[in-house]
Amino acid sequence: xxxxxxTFALMAALALPGAAFAQDKNVKIGVLDDMSGxxxxxxxxGSILAAQMAxxxxxxxxxxxxxxxxxxxxxxxxxxxxNISRQWIDQEKVDGIFxxxxxxxxxxxxxxxxxxxxxxxxxxxxxxxxxNSACSPNTIHWTYDTYLLANGTGKAVVKSGGDSWxxxxxxxxxxxxxxxxxxxxxxxNGGKVLGSVRHPxxxxxxxxxxxxxxxxxxxxxGLANAGGDTTNAIKQASEFGITSGGQKLAALLLFSSDVxxxxxxxxxxxxxxxxxxxxxxxxxxxxxxxxxxxxxNKNQPTxxxxxxxxxxxxxxxxxxxxxxxxxxxxxxxxxxxxxxTDDPLFGKGEIQPNGRKVHPGYLFEVKKPEESxxxxxxxxxxxxxxxxxxxxxxxxxxxxxxxx
Amino acid sequence: MFNISTQALFAxxxxxxxxxxxxxxxxLGLAVIFGMLNIINFAHGALYMxxxxxxxxxxxxxxxNYWMALILAPLLIGxxxxxxxxxxxxxxxxxxxxxxxxxxxxxxxIIQGLFQNYFGSSGLPYAxxxxxxxxxxxxxxxxxxxxxxxxxxxxxxxxxxxxxIEKTKxxxxxxxxxxxPTLVRAFxxxxxxxxxxxxxxxxxxxxxxxxLSAPINQVRPLMxxxxxxxxxxxxxxxxxxxxxxxxVTGFALGILEGLTKYFYPEASNTVVFVIMAIVLxxxxxxxxxxx
Numbered sequence: 092x093x094x095x096x097x098t099f100a101l102m103a104a105l106a107l108p109g110a111a112f113a114q115d116k117n118v119k120i121g122v123l124d125d126m127s128g129x130x131x132x133x134x135x136x137g138s139i140l141a142a143q144m145a146x147x148x149x150x151x152x153x154x155x156x157x158x159x160x161x162x163x164x165x166x167x168x169x170x171x172x173x174n175i176s177r178q179w180i181d182q183e184k185v186d187g188i189f190x191x192x193x194x195x196x197x198x199x200x201x202x203x204x205x206x207x208x209x210x211x212x213x214x215x216x217x218x219x220x221x222x223n224s225a226c227s228p229n230t231i232h233w234t235y236d237t238y239l240l241a242n243g244t245g246k247a248v249v250k251s252g253g254d255s256w257x258x259x260x261x262x263x264x265x266x267x268x269x270x271x272x273x274x275x276x277x278x279x280n281g282g283k284v285l286g287s288v289r290h291p292x293x294x295x296x297x298x299x300x301x302x303x304x305x306x307x308x309x310x311x312x313g314l315a316n317a318g319g320d321t322t323n324a325i326k327q328a329s330e331f332g333i334t335s336g337g338q339k340l341a342a343l344l345l346f347s348s349d350v351x352x353x354x355x356x357x358x359x360x361x362x363x364x365x366x367x368x369x370x371x372x373x374x375x376x377x378x379x380x381x382x383x384x385x386x387x388n389k390n391q392p393t394x395x396x397x398x399x400x401x402x403x404x405x406x407x408x409x410x411x412x413x414x415x416x417x418x419x420x421x422x423x424x425x426x427x428x429x430x431x432t433d434d435p436l437f438g439k440g441e442i443q444p445n446g447r448k449v450h451p452g453y454l455f456e457v458k459k460p461e462e463s464x465x466x467x468x469x470x471x472x473x474x475x476x477x478x479x480x481x482x483x484x485x486x487x488x489x490x491x492x493x494x495x
Numbered sequence: 496m497f498n499i500s501t502q503a504l505f506a507x508x509x510x511x512x513x514x515x516x517x518x519x520x521x522x523l524g525l526a527v528i529f530g531m532l533n534i535i536n537f538a539h540g541a542l543y544m545x546x547x548x549x550x551x552x553x554x555x556x557x558x559x560n561y562w563m564a565l566i567l568a569p570l571l572i573g574x575x576x577x578x579x580x581x582x583x584x585x586x587x588x589x590x591x592x593x594x595x596x597x598x599x600x601x602x603x604x605i606i607q608g609l610f611q612n613y614f615g616s617s618g619l620p621y622a623x624x625x626x627x628x629x630x631x632x633x634x635x636x637x638x639x640x641x642x643x644x645x646x647x648x649x650x651x652x653x654x655x656x657x658x659x660i661e662k663t664k665x666x667x668x669x670x671x672x673x674x675x676p677t678l679v680r681a682f683x684x685x686x687x688x689x690x691x692x693x694x695x696x697x698x699x700x701x702x703x704x705x706x707l708s709a710p711i712n713q714v715r716p717l718m719x720x721x722x723x724x725x726x727x728x729x730x731x732x733x734x735x736x737x738x739x740x741x742x743v744t745g746f747a748l749g750i751l752e753g754l755t756k757y758f759y760p761e762a763s764n765t766v767v768f769v770i771m772a773i774v775l776x777x778x779x780x781x782x783x784x785x786x
Contacts, residue, residue, distance in 0.1 A: 127608075127611060127616070127717075128616065128717070129616060129717070130616070131611070131615065131616035132615040132616045132617040133617075135615075135616070262760075262761050288760050289760055289761050290756075290760055290763065291761065291763060291764040291765075293721055294763075294764070295712050295718065295721055295722065296510075296514050296711075296712075298510045298513065298514075298642070299507055299510050299511075299753055299756035299757060299760070299763075300756065300760065302503070302506045302507070302510060302636055303503070303757065305637070306502075306503060306506075318616075318617065319616070319617060319618065319713065319715060322617060322618065322713050323712055323713060326620075326711075326712070326713065327711065330623065330630075330639045330641065330642075330711070331630070331637055331639055332629075332630055332637045332639070336637070348615070348617050349617060351617070352615075352617035352618050352619065352620065352713060353620060353713075354620040356622075357620060387612075388613075388614075388615055390615070
């Protein structure tokens with residue numbers, strides 16, 4: 092009986108190519124993030140939860156799709172990230188990789204995704220290289236990048252009088268890209284850079300670097316680092332009397348998890364740029380409420396986790412619109428680029444031909460302790476950077492995918 | 496020009512001394528444990544981290560201030576260390592070093608994993624005690640009061656420990672028990688208890704360093720994991736088990752690292768290991784090690 096059914100099916104399939112039952116509606120996606128290191132609160136378990144919520148909210152199961160989710164810890168090491176990606180693609184048949192904090196890992200995985208032709212949607216890495224010199228037809232860079240951070244925070248600080256800078260930079264792809272992009276913005280706005288010092292990722296003690304920054308007499312000390320490095324630097328800058336001595340700190344990349352960790356007393360007054368804040372509007376609040384209820388530590392989502400959610404939602408829409416054949420990475424990415432994006436967390440937006448997802452950025456300031464009315468009430472909005480100004484203009488992008 | 500660079504040099508030397516005090520305190524604990532008990536204590540970083548967390552909870556749950564935490568946290572963690580020694584490490588006595596290393600390494604992973612599971616990775620804030628906020632302008636640098644306190648306090652603790660082990664009768668018993676436990680037991684001294692207490696003491700030193708560092712760094716589950724490898728290098732350079740060696744090397748390497756941060760910051764995380772490689776080539780027993 093079984094044989095005759097399958098024979099019949101085979102005959103039908105031959106007779107009617109592309110018939111409905113030949114559709115492949117199975118996809119497998121992986122969240123590859125720092126699960127245990129300095130950035131684990133920025134991504135980590137929250138990234139996996141965001142991906143799960145996106146799959147649930149997309150309603151794909153009801154439409155007959157089967158979406159599998161796997162996850163792994165890349166330990167902020169490019170070689171580990173590449174090995175896991177290859178194993179996922181070769182053995183687990185993963186169709187898309189999401190997340191991938193840490194620019195050095197993100198750039199390495201970028202190469203693997205292109206070579207193996209899968210979908211790669213990055214939410215977490217900052218290096219703007221992903222949509223410039225290292226751009227790929229398989230890659231979409233979702234949440235933010237160093238260009239946005241430089242233009243958001245850098246420009247605002249220079250315009251308010253902070254025209255001489257000294258950088259304390261994390262010595263890897265991300266820090267270097269951030270310093271480079273911010274330097275461009277400072278110079279374009281009439282400021283100057285007096286010097287910089289590069290520290291290894293994950294440094295506990297910043298006193299040496301801070302003293303050098305102090306000695307430079309720069310008005311602004313730009314922290315081109317992230318996570319635990321930034322929080323330690325901010326804490327120790329206050330200890331060394333840097334802020335009381337008249338110099339100001341510019342934390343070029345700060346996440347809500349960092350502010351939560353520092354506490355408002357230490358973090359108050361810092362200005363920085365993000366593309367998502369849980370308390371921004373009704374859409375973000377509704378999502379964040381559901382999210383934090385499911386987080387073990389009740390944390391609100393960071394913009395990186397929000398980006399994972401939103402990018403998977405868009406991917407699911409494209410899968411559904413495509414109908415079938417979800418395994419060709421370039422075709423899926425092209426499909427996503429052709430569709431406008433719309434989700435409750437980042438609003439309406441689009442994906443540029445170089446893979447850059449564009450949406451507004453926000454310049455926030457950390458509230459004073461007395462201004463905070465409820466748990467996680469940390470930010471006040473200073474300015475909104477419209478989507479068309481937030482990211483590298485297409486005519487300035489060095490991406491080879493753009494025909495000029 | 497020259498004037499400016501001497502100023503910067505002084506500042507970096509002082510900063511190096513501050514970091515060196517943490518290295519010295521931690522490597523001292525390791526040296527005590529290795530020198531007296533022959534255990535390579537890989538859980539040292541995790542216990543250091545627990546010291547910092549202990550201070551955090553004493554303050555935020557029980558309202559006990561920094562000064563009391565400086566005494567209580569090492570005691571509590573020291574007792575925990577003694578329990579670990581009694582229940583687990585003691586069973587490995589007489590076996591190859593590797594077993595102790597594996598056990599303590601595993602313990603460290605479990606402890607760190609548990610803390611990370613509950614407290615995340617970004618850490619918890621711990622403020623500098625009121626009496627030690629602010630700082631002194633030394634002309635060539637601004638020295639926070641708290642950092643000055645760290646140097647003086649840890650130097651005192653280090654020298655006191657060295658004195659207790661090398662110059663007192665108790666220390667003599669301890670050293671004798673390491674050399675020949677059977678003979679010392681024959682004199683009516685309870686060697687196993689002494690070993691348990693010594694392990695507890697070494698662990699207490701780690702916790703003390705943890706409390707000292709809590710106001711400087713965020714209290715993070717991985718704060719010990721980041722530090723412990725460097726501290727092991729310090730111990731190896733100083734000579735495994737040498738008490739004075741670990742103190743001197745701790746401070747010296749802190750200073751060297753500080754200078755590296757000024758002249759070639761990119762290498763500041765690796766300079767200690769480069770020195771370790773050189774020292775091991777020239778003097779395989781370390782600078783102060785006995786052959």
